[in-house]
Amino acid sequence: xxxxxxxxxxxxxxxxxxxxxxxxxxxxxxxxxxxxxxxxxxxxxxxxxxxxxxxxxxxxxxxxxxxxxxxxxxxxxxxxxxxxxxxxxxxxxxxxxxxxxxxxxxxxxxxxxxxxxxxxxxxxxxxxxxxxxxxxxxxxxxxxxxxxxxxxxxxxxxxxxxxxxxxxxxxxxxxxxxxxxxxxxxxxxxxxxxxxxxxxxxxxxxxxxxxxxxxxxxxxxxxxxxxxxxxxxxxxxxxxxxxxxxxxxxxxxxxxxxxxxxxxxxxxxxxxxxxxxxxxxxxxxxxxxxxxxxxxxxxxxxxxxxxxxxxxxxxxxxxxxxxxxxxxxxxxxxxxxxxxxxxxxxxx
Amino acid sequence: xxxxxxxxxxxxxxxxxxxxxxxxxxxxxxxxxxxxxxxxxxxxxxxxxxxxxxxxxxxxxxxxxxxxxxxxxxxxxxxxxxxxxxxxxxxxxxxxxxxxxxxxxxxxxxxxxxxxxxxxxxxxxxxxxxxxxxxxxxxxxxxxxxxxxxxxxxxxxxxxxxxxxxxxxxxxxxxxxxxxxxxxxxxxxxxxxxxxxxxxxxxxxxxxxxxxxxxxxxxxxxxxxxxxxxxxxxxxxxxxxxxxxxxxxxxxxxxxxxxxxxxxxxxxxxxxxxxxxxxxxxxxxxxxxxxxxxxxxxxxxxxxxxxxxxxxxxxxxxxxxxxxxxxxxxxxxxxxxxxxxxxxxxxxxxxxxxxxxxxxxxxxxxxxxxxxxxxxxxxxxxxxxxxxxxxxxxxxxxxxxxxxxxxxxxxxxxxxxxxxxxxxxxxxxxxxxxxxxxxxxxxxxxxxxxxxxxxxxxxxxxxxxxxxxxxxxxxxxxxxxxxxxxxxxxxxxxxxxxxxxxxxxxxxxxxxxxxxxxxxxxx
Numbered sequence: 001x002x003x004x005x006x007x008x009x010x011x012x013x014x015x016x017x018x019x020x021x022x023x024x025x026x027x028x029x030x031x032x033x034x035x036x037x038x039x040x041x042x043x044x045x046x047x048x049x050x051x052x053x054x055x056x057x058x059x060x061x062x063x064x065x066x067x068x069x070x071x072x073x074x075x076x077x078x079x080x081x082x083x084x085x086x087x088x089x090x091x092x093x094x095x096x097x098x099x100x101x102x103x104x105x106x107x108x109x110x111x112x113x114x115x116x117x118x119x120x121x122x123x124x125x126x127x128x129x130x131x132x133x134x135x136x137x138x139x140x141x142x143x144x145x146x147x148x149x150x151x152x153x154x155x156x157x158x159x160x161x162x163x164x165x166x167x168x169x170x171x172x173x174x175x176x177x178x179x180x181x182x183x184x185x186x187x188x189x190x191x192x193x194x195x196x197x198x199x200x201x202x203x204x205x206x207x208x209x210x211x212x213x214x215x216x217x218x219x220x221x222x223x224x225x226x227x228x229x230x231x232x233x234x235x236x237x238x239x240x241x242x243x244x245x246x247x248x249x250x251x252x253x254x255x256x257x258x259x260x261x262x263x264x265x266x267x268x269x270x271x272x273x274x275x276x277x278x279x280x281x282x283x284x285x286x287x288x289x290x291x292x293x294x295x296x297x298x299x300x301x302x303x304x305x306x307x308x309x310x311x312x313x314x315x316x317x318x319x320x321x322x323x324x325x326x327x328x329x330x331x332x333x334x335x336x337x338x339x340x341x342x343x344x345x346x347x348x
Numbered sequence: 349x350x351x352x353x354x355x356x357x358x359x360x361x362x363x364x365x366x367x368x369x370x371x372x373x374x375x376x377x378x379x380x381x382x383x384x385x386x387x388x389x390x391x392x393x394x395x396x397x398x399x400x401x402x403x404x405x406x407x408x409x410x411x412x413x414x415x416x417x418x419x420x421x422x423x424x425x426x427x428x429x430x431x432x433x434x435x436x437x438x439x440x441x442x443x444x445x446x447x448x449x450x451x452x453x454x455x456x457x458x459x460x461x462x463x464x465x466x467x468x469x470x471x472x473x474x475x476x477x478x479x480x481x482x483x484x485x486x487x488x489x490x491x492x493x494x495x496x497x498x499x500x501x502x503x504x505x506x507x508x509x510x511x512x513x514x515x516x517x518x519x520x521x522x523x524x525x526x527x528x529x530x531x532x533x534x535x536x537x538x539x540x541x542x543x544x545x546x547x548x549x550x551x552x553x554x555x556x557x558x559x560x561x562x563x564x565x566x567x568x569x570x571x572x573x574x575x576x577x578x579x580x581x582x583x584x585x586x587x588x589x590x591x592x593x594x595x596x597x598x599x600x601x602x603x604x605x606x607x608x609x610x611x612x613x614x615x616x617x618x619x620x621x622x623x624x625x626x627x628x629x630x631x632x633x634x635x636x637x638x639x640x641x642x643x644x645x646x647x648x649x650x651x652x653x654x655x656x657x658x659x660x661x662x663x664x665x666x667x668x669x670x671x672x673x674x675x676x677x678x679x680x681x682x683x684x685x686x687x688x689x690x691x692x693x694x695x696x697x698x699x700x701x702x703x704x705x706x707x708x709x710x711x712x713x714x715x716x717x718x719x720x721x722x723x724x725x726x727x728x729x730x731x732x733x734x735x736x737x738x739x740x741x742x743x744x745x746x747x748x749x750x751x752x753x754x755x756x757x758x759x760x761x762x763x764x765x766x767x768x769x770x771x772x773x774x775x776x777x778x779x780x781x782x783x784x785x786x787x788x789x790x791x792x793x794x795x796x797x798x799x800x801x802x803x804x805x806x807x808x809x810x811x812x813x814x815x816x817x818x819x820x821x822x823x824x825x826x827x828x829x830x831x832x833x834x835x836x837x838x839x840x841x842x843x844x845x846x847x848x849x850x851x852x853x854x855x856x857x858x859x860x861x862x863x864x865x866x867x868x869x870x871x
Contacts, residue, residue: 242833
């Protein structure tokens, strides 16, 4: 009998432990982020020192999962602040009433094009930008004495037949970004015939980034056969930082005329009981300490213009001068039609 | 026979199912209902049949699952025969190897095979069906094999003496005796192939979506929860329909309780079967070998560094802890449910329990994962983000296997044995302990290893739970593979090897224990 009483106490302790966690207000904030949110350990120590608030990071899957889950739990969120909704998902998140409106005053330090993509105004705060671009395997092209393609148009040339692998825009974020860049480049009338040409030229479509980059692509650690892949502008510096033993040159490079510009946002989750503290955290995320950590941990560009970029990032991450872009409302409005049309051209 | 007291303490004891029922209600049915009720609507349900693309998808999912199941049985049954009736070198190791595909993430296997061939593979139905065979052979080997081990050879020998061909022999004697276990294995394989996700994404490709990839896409990429929920309901409906159609109540009880001695005759049949079994081993060993070699190699040569990351070992021990917890729970709830079925004389009750305990693998992982999010969001059950919730999900997913392994074993126990024990003066409880429990030790051990392995490899519903870091090894692999960089990719590969090795080790340890049991009995 004694044994059971002990077990009962243990169970009760577990329950009370769960229940007690919310009692202390504004002493602890929960930051909900996508799985690849891996900033330097201890990056929130300074925030804790300044404000007395500790930050607990919890991970909720990829961006799509994060947003769907946030919409389902809107009003009774899993955390206080959400990191990582991008401009292709922003409209949906706002429609799902995920956020409680707040924009950091630090947006004054951000570039105009970033602010422009933050629609509607005042709900969320931009925190980083990134570009989805065609990456190529440098060795593959140099060994064959073929010059890598220079533009979207080049990808449809016979010289590059059967070399490109892309993600399905119906199921993958970079896949959708690449489709949007072709729509932005060739217009409502031109993108369909462009994709017909790509298909004739042997483009391979796979379901997600991991399949494309690690299985099909020849340039990274995988031993795939295709030297052209849709990935990120910051993939080459990631290849350098995560090389073992260290290499000085990435094995891959970016075709910077093919890029699609993405902005990621952070916002306060509606229903958070710690809104005031959450505002402080949003400010911290947009401030220089945290922003300086972004390039080499999340491999994205900081939005705060006062941040000095590290050298490995500036020398290998492409900084496309004129990336394609699309505002959140237009994207959300047309996405289903575009993806359906794309499917009938590229898949069936 | 009229006994002065109850001869069988657990006869018709539906209360044995109570713990399992409570577990399934709280952690499977309630979360699913919450998510479905929150989002479903009629038009989405009807759209599944009226929309030509969704209809096509449903049709593809069904036919590939049917073909995969038949093909898996066709290859798995000879393999089960080879691995349960014939003795040859490395038999146990080969049997343990058939479990490896259970824990290796599909993407990792894809990486292994893509490094083999220089040609880019063509995605489509054929690679998907091949992968399904590869992934599910373990189920057939395990479920059919454990019955086959006990089939007496006397009937077959007599029939052969009377001139029956091997085929007639199989058709008229062996098959009827095995039928239930074949159906049992087939139904699990069908469920798996019907709700295929990882393999479908990698191998069938975007041109051939299946129901689970579509549920995932509607829920997370299109944010169309009503449509996702409608698909969840359809999936549940179709699988339950198939289960009901293939359900068999009557089982031919074997007088034989002990394992038959392994045959070691040197004939052509044995050679043939060892070859088949070896092929299976190569199919599983090859990817592991490639991956292991890959994990020791950087662009500059040999290295141990990918195995020396503390993160990997932390996740590994977390995984082991979770798997242990999940296996113990699954055994507890599963055994109760299995015994409630086995000791019951009521067909309806049997079907009811069987269907309920299958739910965790029938219900889409998306529905289960999102259900947890909604069901456990407010006090006093605000359990989101708890580590033990992962173990609970794993337990739920392992439960159906425990039930399916233990039920037939418990059913076959001869009541006469128990009655004899009673006549010899044992109390009903002692009789149960000395007869039933003794015969159940082996299936219990097998279930434990199965549950443990499933927990190690699970990357469905639990990956949808919000968490504090990369809690399990399987989650860590997923996270590493979603970012560029050789180091991260190689660490993922090393982690996948570790998963495969621990799976082989667990299975071998259990095989050893069980084998020890066999030797003792046949002495």
